[in-house]
Amino acid sequence: MDWGTLQAILGGVNKHSTSIGKIWLTVLFIFRIMILVVAAERVWGDEQQDFVCNTLQPGCRNVCYDHFFPISHIRLWALQLIFVSTPALLVAMHVAYTRHEKKRRFRNGEKIDIEELKNEKIHIRGPLWWTYTSSIFFRIIFEAIFMYVFYYMYDGYQMPRLVKCNAWPCPNTVDCFVSRPTEKTTFTIFMLAVSGICMMLNLAELCYLVIKICMKESRKTT
Amino acid sequence: MGEWSFLGDFLEKVHKHSTVVGKVWLTVLFIFRMLVLGTAAESSWGDEQSDFMCDTQQPGCENVCYDKAFPISHVRFWVLQIIFVSTPSLVYMGHAMHTVRMEEKRKMKEAEIEAREKKNGGDTYYQQKCSVAEKETKLSGWDEAGGQIILRGSLLNTYVYSILIRTAMEVAFIVGQYILYGIFLETLYICQRAPCPHPVNCYVSRPTEKNVFIVFMLAVAVLSLFLSLAELYHLGWKKAKERCSRSYKASPSTAPGRLESAPQAERAQMYTPPPDFNQCLSSPNGKFISPFSNKMASQQNTANFATERVHGQEDAAGEGPFIKSSYVESPEVASECAAPVFPENYFNEKRRFSKASRASSKARSDDLSV
Numbered sequence: 288m289d290w291g292t293l294q295a296i297l298g299g300v301n302k303h304s305t306s307i308g309k310i311w312l313t314v315l316f317i318f319r320i321m322i323l324v325v326a327a328e329r330v331w332g333d334e335q336q337d338f339v340c341n342t343l344q345p346g347c348r349n350v351c352y353d354h355f356f357p358i359s360h361i362r363l364w365a366l367q368l369i370f371v372s373t374p375a376l377l378v379a380m381h382v383a384y385t386r387h388e389k390k391r392r393f394r395n396g397e398k399i400d401i402e403e404l405k406n407e408k409i410h411i412r413g414p415l416w417w418t419y420t421s422s423i424f425f426r427i428i429f430e431a432i433f434m435y436v437f438y439y440m441y442d443g444y445q446m447p448r449l450v451k452c453n454a455w456p457c458p459n460t461v462d463c464f465v466s467r468p469t470e471k472t473t474f475t476i477f478m479l480a481v482s483g484i485c486m487m488l489n490l491a492e493l494c495y496l497v498i499k500i501c502m503k504e505s506r507k508t509t
Numbered sequence: 510m511g512e513w514s515f516l517g518d519f520l521e522k523v524h525k526h527s528t529v530v531g532k533v534w535l536t537v538l539f540i541f542r543m544l545v546l547g548t549a550a551e552s553s554w555g556d557e558q559s560d561f562m563c564d565t566q567q568p569g570c571e572n573v574c575y576d577k578a579f580p581i582s583h584v585r586f587w588v589l590q591i592i593f594v595s596t597p598s599l600v601y602m603g604h605a606m607h608t609v610r611m612e613e614k615r616k617m618k619e620a621e622i623e624a625r626e627k628k629n630g631g632d633t634y635y636q637q638k639c640s641v642a643e644k645e646t647k648l649s650g651w652d653e654a655g656g657q658i659i660l661r662g663s664l665l666n667t668y669v670y671s672i673l674i675r676t677a678m679e680v681a682f683i684v685g686q687y688i689l690y691g692i693f694l695e696t697l698y699i700c701q702r703a704p705c706p707h708p709v710n711c712y713v714s715r716p717t718e719k720n721v722f723i724v725f726m727l728a729v730a731v732l733s734l735f736l737s738l739a740e741l742y743h744l745g746w747k748k749a750k751e752r753c754s755r756s757y758k759a760s761p762s763t764a765p766g767r768l769e770s771a772p773q774a775e776r777a778q779m780y781t782p783p784p785d786f787n788q789c790l791s792s793p794n795g796k797f798i799s800p801f802s803n804k805m806a807s808q809q810n811t812a813n814f815a816t817e818r819v820h821g822q823e824d825a826a827g828e829g830p831f832i833k834s835s836y837v838e839s840p841e842v843a844s845e846c847a848a849p850v851f852p853e854n855y856f857n858e859k860r861r862f863s864k865a866s867r868a869s870s871k872a873r874s875d876d877l878s879v
Binding site: 290291294306309310313316317318320321322324325326329330333336337339340341342448449462463464465466467468469470473474477 | 512513514515516519551558559567568569571572573575576579580581582584585588589592596599603607703704
């Protein structure tokens with residue numbers, strides 16, 4: 288999986304984020320994407336090959352694996368990372384649109400703050416504030432949804448060592464053994480913890496933005 | 510190895526703002542840990558489960574025995590170790606970036622004040638500039654002359670805490686590895702766990718090769734720990750030395766700005782100045798030199814070693830900030846106020862130096878004779 292493209296896109300968003308947003312981005316890249324690519328993919332690499340069932344019945348192992356792992360953890364995490372990063376693209380699009388508008392107005396002869404245009408530093412104000420805030424809100428929602436999906440699909444966050452399978456064509460209840468359950472549990476809990484941290488960061492950023500705008504409004508009225 | 514580029518890019522930035530020992534530590538991390546892990550150790554542990562053989566036909570017994578023998582694989586353990594050990598440096602880098610931003614804001618404010626004063630009339634200009642500059646330079650860790658961060662005040666504290674946490678993490682992981690696996694891997698592992706019907710002999714794949722890498726990674730971890738401790742000692746020793754020399758300095762500094770600046774100008778000409786700090790702000794997508802093109806790093810190291818030698822002689826003076834990441838001494842702020850003309854020329858001359866320029870000790874027309 289090539290995460291370099293995502294890094295290139297999100298790197299641009301980094302410039303227009305708050306400090307907390309930058310920390311969130313760093314945590315995302317180092318503690319989630321990197322761990323996923325470097326470590327977790329190897330751990331789950333042989334999950335179907337080494338899923339062993341105590342039966343000689345052909346097809347039973349396949350069916351049992353499919354029954355207990357409808358979608359692998361790795362793929363779910365990849366989806367989670369993509370969904371969680373996507374709202375930032377909204378911000379990037381808005382910033383690009385704003386800049387395009389400014390250039391157009393400048394060309395039409397209106398007086399524009401040239402310094403701001405040159406520096407490419409766009410402050411989070413007005414409609415951009417709404418885009419940014421809603422992007423953070425959606426990030427939080429997506430994180431929560433995926434954390435719940437993990438919990439619901441795998442009955443908690445622990446990987447069982449033994450699963451009992453009764454699906455056809457298995458002739459009776461068959462013992463199936465998952466490969467590397469302890470290591471998988473370790474990484475599941477690690478990724479869960481980092482998701483939690485990211486959610487906290489997003490909540491903090493949201494509070495920070497809301498408080499800042501409230502203080503600005505109160506200063507304007509007084 | 511492209512997978513490590515996420516972390517590698519961040520650590521390149523840290524590389525620029527570390528002390529010499531810090532740079533050595535980072536190089537050790539890149540080459541002896543990340544590179545070795547990514548290229549050699551991964552392939553050695555590649556077939557660890559497929560070639561883990563147990564002397565039984567019981568289905569599932571091999572799986573559970575492997576799980577019991579290796580709750581977390583060595584490779585994944587080392588990946589986590591590298592990430593957790595690098596994390597404090599990222600925190601320090603965040604603080605350094607914050608310092609840079611504050612410095613930029615300060616410069617903008619100064620420019621505004623200058624513009625305002627020019628409108629109103631320039632009598633109070635220098636006084637205001639001096640007082641503002643004096644206050645802000647003392648608070649910030651920014652060196653006008655070299656364009657580098659000086660480790661001082663809160664930034665130094667962050668740096669020291671990051672090294673302390675790094676040291677604690679190293680120790681924790683080394684101890685953790687010992688608790689999980691001991692030091693060496695045995696060829697034979699005897700396993701008794703359901704559904705294995707009785708104690709079963711299980712054979713680990715490639716134990717000798719794995720032992721070689723385990724010992725190697727352990728040695729590198731101990732080396733990194735030693736480097737971190739050396740860095741702490743280096744910082745602590747400098748601080749103590751600074752305190753001692755300050756306590757011996759009974760009389761206030763009588764040397765006027767001009768006389769002080771001249772030897773400093775000479776000293777400045779004796780070594781190549783480090784690269785401009787603003788380089789770190791320029792890249793649009795945040796990508797920097799790949800971790801393995803160490804040419805710039807070695808150039809930087811040469812410059813740093815040269816400046817350290819020079820400063821070993823002048824440390825007895827006890828002036829200026831006590832630790833400089835690029836070891837460029839900043840002139841006293843008082844002198845900047847007392848003689849505004851000369852230091853500005855001095856700064857301009859310094860900025861014209863290129864990275865690769867050889868220092869010349871020729872006397873120049875505007876050198877002051879002391």
